[in-house]
Amino acid sequence: MNFEDLQKTWQSQDPGAKVTIDTDVLLKEVRRNQRHFWAGIFWRDVREVGTAAFMTWVFLHLAILSRVWSFYLSSFAFFGVGLFMLVDRWRQRRKRPVTNDPLRSCIEASLIQVNHQIWLLKNVFWWYLLPLAIGTGIFVIGLAWNIPMEGRMSRMELVCFLFGSAAIICGFSFWFVYWLNQCAVRKSLEPRRQELETLLASLQ
């Protein structure tokens, strides 16, 4: 059998012959999938940007009510994180791979996206954890500074005690968040990048 015969045999198969499709249910399902797809993206944005927006509002509200300047700074830190996420999401959305593009363009776009995700997660300390840590630190110091003093503890001791406690709690939480992000890079994103690079290399 030569290749042409093989092609004929291949083309004479009808893989759809044993597939029975209820087109109406399929359409309903595809639409449901589409809604699920966009809902997933929407809720991810709400979760990440929404949390930052909510915290911004909380601290702003507290600042306006209590007139404590440190709350403004905390609010600003959360606002900065939210704004960064929003701008980054908006910029990346324009670079999203399009499935009807040629394979090579689609792989290149996916690679850019994965590289960006790796960059984001590797630098999560700088754009997410550090601003939040600064915001939390300022909030705790401001809080300690404004608590009415009644006990034997001096103001400076109270500030040190609260700041130290917050530093330990935040330190552990932030380390955990950082560790989770680095795990995601190692276990999911790096293999995906290698896979895409291999695919791209096979097209060059």
Add this chain to the structure above:
Amino acid sequence: MTAEEQETIFRRWLDRHIGLMLKVVRGCAVSPQDQDDLFQDVLLQIWLSIPAFRGEAKETTWIYRVAFNTALAWRRVERRRREKHETFLKFDASPQAQSNHADSSPDREIVERLYAAIRELPKVDASLALMHLDGLSYHEMAEVLGISENYVGVKLNRIRKQLADQLKGANNEL
């Protein structure tokens, strides 16, 4: 594009090109469960791509692009989000279920061996093999993959040899 137009095109493509979509799915996923899962993903992406279709590319070229791009990005872990889906198709991909024109035993066996051999190829080569077997021109294959026709030729020579090695015994003259 209105929703009705999108639906009309989708139904037409499904009617005309279901075989093509299933070949890509069978060439890229092994178990029936994975094939079913990937098929749903391919259908979703084809549906989403329809508003961008302007008729500049051939329908088959377009569908191949979407199907291959989806297959390359597809991940098994994605399956969990579709567990509650309604059954809209009975998708029996087992060799026994493949009633076709090539349903005499030796031909069916050759097709099955080809699918197995294609799945062993690197992903891009598998895409090329599927299109080549379906009789697409070098120009069409180059369009789907975004590479030059010359390079398609070079790769196909290599792929033919690889397929021949894997099908040795069945097709010595490949």
